[in-house]
Amino acid sequence: MNDKLPAPPPAAVPAETPPRRAQLLVVDDQPINIRLIHQIFSGDHDVFMATSGEQALAFCRKSPPDLVLLDVLMPDLSGLEVCRALKQSPETAAIPVIFVTALDNPDEEAACWDAGAVDFITKPINAQTTRNRVRAHLTLKYQSDILRRLAWIDGLTGVPNRRQFDERLAHEWRRCRREQVPLSAAVIDIDHFKAFNDNYGHLAGDDCLRRVALAIQSALSRPGDFVARTGGEEFTCVLPDADAAGAWGIGQRILQAVAALGIEHARGDRPHVSVSVGVATADAAPGPDVDALLARADAALYAAKHRGRGQVVADGS
Template sequence: MKTDDILQSMSIAGDSTSRPRLLVVDDQPINIRALHQVFSEDHEVFMAMNGKDAVAFCERTPPDLVLLDIVMPGTSGLEVCRELKANPFTADIPVIFVTAQDNPEEESACWDAGAVDFITKPINPQTTRNRVRAHLTLKRQADVLRCLAWIDGLTSIPNKRQFDERMQQELRRCQRESIHLAVAVIDIDYFKAFNDTYGHLSGDDCLKNVAQVIHRCMQRAGDIAARTGGEEFTCILPGLDPGGAREIAERIQQAVSALDISHAHGIGNKVTVSVGVGSVVPDLEVSAESLIEKADQMLYAAKHAGRARVCVG
């Protein structure tokens, strides 16, 4: 995918069919209603009335921007902001403080916590709209750059950089929720022989086709397939036990075989893949590296057993 294609797709995703998502955090319903009136026509507006709910919402479905009160019972707005900025999954969400306090110490505390701006109460609707619009524009531009940095240039699916970040996010979530996390490592069988026989241009076409097939097999919201090596792809499959992960792996294997790409040195004279799967309910002792290593061991077992198969551990 070319840079212009990615920029165009980001533009389409960000136009009027996809309204910006704002989270308003305030313990006073009257303040929430005031901000809802300002933004509800052009934005999706969500609300949280305490810091704990705000953090949970951002971790579950990150909004495009947070409008955050400072003084709240329990967890203060400053603590919420610090917690969001400390989590890589939520660190890039712009936070604008909405405060009735107007003093230098309060301003410094807002900046130190990681805010991008602050607005004083009672709010001026025009000023509030303009500031939010400006920060949403900056975030959208940053998202475009992040997309460019996270996409594999040849296959147009996530690259290893995005995989590594998502892997850490999903590992923490599965540890917190005590649910399975599965990883599938996929390798194209005898790919070096394919390149040697048909040339690197045909090899690139093969990689593109296999990548898109694997990507289409990621049908649940949390699933991700990435190109993590030359002819290696890795999938993150949250919430799947060994049996469920095997089903996805076998679906990938069958879909690649169905491409029917000729390979004179391949299994059945066509391109096939071997898949190794690791699945655990991770405790705090489990690392991303250890789970990937488990899947790698299963991939080695699949190759040792004759390739074009799935092994699960």
């Protein structure tokens, strides 16, 4: 249930559909209907199939498609239930769902709209109409993704910005409380960054920020780990399911990744750019809120600075 980090945004919003092959998920308990839609789209798109609602939800959570073509009437889990589940999860809410249905009752159609559908395709399927509607919604999805990235990505470094960080942290906090698993945070600050800027200039400073951001990202090897730029030279990592020892180990990997860049820093404590890291963990038991977790990580970062920088300090150590 974890989000993937978005790619850096393009320079402009294209007017055309995306150049890559879109991924479509066709969900129907009747194989003949799946084969028909596969014939329509397999030449232009990557088409995946699910024959039950549970299969569809599992696929979308693991590898979110660009669009779902969903039958309404299915045994066990109906198309309406599948659509509602997709829309209730932040990881899958943006996936457009087109219902493929023979329903013609206004109340039933209203239920589909209320569940979160973007369109209908009626049975028996008209191939040209189906292509046109799917193409239109793929274009809208592509452009919406770009606008979302522009709003949620730090323009300088390409990593998520504070707005996305706040949403992601709140989501992970709720999930970890619900599932009774730990959540850790790591606050990272580039050591003597003002002195670096003063000595090498702001263009070099911007390049340093970009390279450090990518180094931090490279040190986060678990799928759920997440880094955002939360201040001028400050980055914060959200580390779901990481206990105190695990968070400290991730902090050490971040130190090593930044050191490996070898960025010269003639006015620092060390010959190359370094970072200080403060980590804190909220265990599975109910306790203080997420702001308290960040405050503890900030206090640990202050301790790392006070003790000489270029190191990881865990809350309470």
